[in-house]
Amino acid sequence: MQIDAKIVENREIAPERYKMVLSAPEIAHQASPGQFVHVRVSRGYAPLLRRPFSIHRVQGQKIEILYKVVGKGTEILSRKKRNGYLDILGPLGKGYRLPSTSKISDVILVAGGTGVASLMFLAESTLHAHPELSILVLIGAKNREELLCEKDFTRLGCRVNVATENGTRGYKGLASELLEKCLLLSRDTFKPSLFACGPTEMLKRIGEISRRHRFPCQVSLEEHLACGIGACFGCVVKAKSSTYTYKRVCKDGPVFDAGELIWE
Amino acid sequence: MMEKAKEKSPNLAIELAGISLKNPVMVASGTFGYGEEYAKLIDLNRLGAIVIKTITLKPRLGNEPPRIVETASGVLNSIGLQNVGIEAFIKEKLPFLREYVVPLIVSIAGETSHEYVQLAKRLSGEKIAGLELNLSCPNVKYDRKLMFAQDPKATHQVVSRVRKVTNLPLIVKLSPNVTDIASIARICEQVGADGISLVNTFLGMAIDVESRKPVLHQITGGLSGPAIKPMALRMVYEVHQAVEIPIIGIGGIMTAGDALEFIIAGAKAVAIGTGNFVDPRTAIRVIEGIIDYMVKNKIKDIKSIVGSLRCPKGSL
Numbered sequence: 001m002q003i004d005a006k007i008v009e010n011r012e013i014a015p016e017r018y019k020m021v022l023s024a025p026e027i028a029h030q031a032s033p034g035q036f037v038h039v040r041v042s043r044g045y046a047p048l049l050r051r052p053f054s055i056h057r058v059q060g061q062k063i064e065i066l067y068k069v070v071g072k073g074t075e076i077l078s079r080k081k082r083n084g085y086l087d088i089l090g091p092l093g094k095g096y097r098l099p100s101t102s103k104i105s106d107v108i109l110v111a112g113g114t115g116v117a118s119l120m121f122l123a124e125s126t127l128h129a130h131p132e133l134s135i136l137v138l139i140g141a142k143n144r145e146e147l148l149c150e151k152d153f154t155r156l157g158c159r160v161n162v163a164t165e166n167g168t169r170g171y172k173g174l175a176s177e178l179l180e181k182c183l184l185l186s187r188d189t190f191k192p193s194l195f196a197c198g199p200t201e202m203l204k205r206i207g208e209i210s211r212r213h214r215f216p217c218q219v220s221l222e223e224h225l226a227c228g229i230g231a232c233f234g235c236v237v238k239a240k241s242s243t244y245t246y247k248r249v250c251k252d253g254p255v256f257d258a259g260e261l262i263w264e
Numbered sequence: 265m266m267e268k269a270k271e272k273s274p275n276l277a278i279e280l281a282g283i284s285l286k287n288p289v290m291v292a293s294g295t296f297g298y299g300e301e302y303a304k305l306i307d308l309n310r311l312g313a314i315v316i317k318t319i320t321l322k323p324r325l326g327n328e329p330p331r332i333v334e335t336a337s338g339v340l341n342s343i344g345l346q347n348v349g350i351e352a353f354i355k356e357k358l359p360f361l362r363e364y365v366v367p368l369i370v371s372i373a374g375e376t377s378h379e380y381v382q383l384a385k386r387l388s389g390e391k392i393a394g395l396e397l398n399l400s401c402p403n404v405k406y407d408r409k410l411m412f413a414q415d416p417k418a419t420h421q422v423v424s425r426v427r428k429v430t431n432l433p434l435i436v437k438l439s440p441n442v443t444d445i446a447s448i449a450r451i452c453e454q455v456g457a458d459g460i461s462l463v464n465t466f467l468g469m470a471i472d473v474e475s476r477k478p479v480l481h482q483i484t485g486g487l488s489g490p491a492i493k494p495m496a497l498r499m500v501y502e503v504h505q506a507v508e509i510p511i512i513g514i515g516g517i518m519t520a521g522d523a524l525e526f527i528i529a530g531a532k533a534v535a536i537g538t539g540n541f542v543d544p545r546t547a548i549r550v551i552e553g554i555i556d557y558m559v560k561n562k563i564k565d566i567k568s569i570v571g572s573l574r575c576p577k578g579s580l
Contacts, residue, residue, distance in 0.1 A: 002305055002544060040543065045337040045490050045518070048542060087543070089305070226332050226339060227541040229305070231297035231317075233346045234332030246326055246346060251301070 034095025112198020140175025338491030504530025520553020
């Protein structure tokens, strides 16, 4: 659906990283983890297209998005004031398929940068439905300052491990390397379900790890979108079929089984 | 009372290439899919007509990504006509659209004029309002150097051959990537086209300076959006002076004002393309804005302002 959502809050939570809270009752009610909203940041033509943001959290009638200022669109968004309105479409896309307890006992979420956004919603929903599940969250960032949501995941009751590329906090290296290290230390019968969101290179590596270990793995892709609803076929990724096919990130995803994608 | 109510609602209905439209605002091919997605956001029956995303004989995978990049007030795309093919379209996509009363114009494209003929024949038995021959997709490269619409002979051949096999209203979508678009439009009219869609996208490109690579995998793509509006408008103006058949104006229409510019320049109808991406309600807003304009200016019938451009004395 398309609504004018009131901005309840728009706050810088880390350098160039913002959290925006929007009043959007209908979207809050329907949203599931991994889905996104498509936001018109400007009434003019600069930028022309909407910008997609994963739903970070649902709190009653409100939804939250988490974003990093990367260009003109997010820069404009970061200057939006409280009590203003934003034209948003949502909830859009196919989100994560929630882990069911009959099949698994362990869940690992791997987040890179602002990839924490959709995984927070997933962790909250999963624990709400299955409080007995054990969730391990691995968060990667360039440095300590850019690390997001560590405390929020801990507060939820997740175990959290952190990796920074410069080593200013936690493991020194990439989130995918931290995942390999955790798997090395675990027992052979350990069969977690993996959920990953972050830069494409990271997702590719996580996908490769899950393939080797035969762990089920869902990844949330980030793409430039035009329509955001599946009409224009602008945002496709290569996926397996008898040969290959192109799937729409906005409608067939953004969450895919890592095994169905053809990484290049 | 009756009289007053009549006065307040201007007549937006038009007859376009033999198709009755309740208003002149359509949605353009390739920007509206097969209608399913937008049906969740707007009432399709309020639209003048829907032009379905181009269908080909066989399913097409489309081009390798990246397929889309935003540019200043515009969008470059290189989708490459990804579609399910004619048979799946008729079986799986058309029934949904039939639930609506809005006229459906099906856009078709072939690699050869023979394929256009086959597609037209196949669709002639279906309950659709008309055909749009897409002779101007800039993102598919067959054995030919030029698009059909860049080659007067090829345009002549394909339009005349399709005309012979179908009674459906025939609209031809032309490319702006030509020197003299009016002469191509005249050919279409001469061989029996019922209308002209103007324009498809302008060829363009974007480069990532860090990697020095083209942003689009196919290097070039088609530019759409507000960036092309003045150029599209000029072409509608030129073609209007050259042909009698109706013109559908397309190119960066975002507001009722944009649509009215096209209508005044000579378009009998307009189609919203990229505007659908920016705001799914664009077409509805344009319809409402046109009504407001007509009421304000006491225009009773939209037809009275088609091609009503008042050129200054002494202008060429």
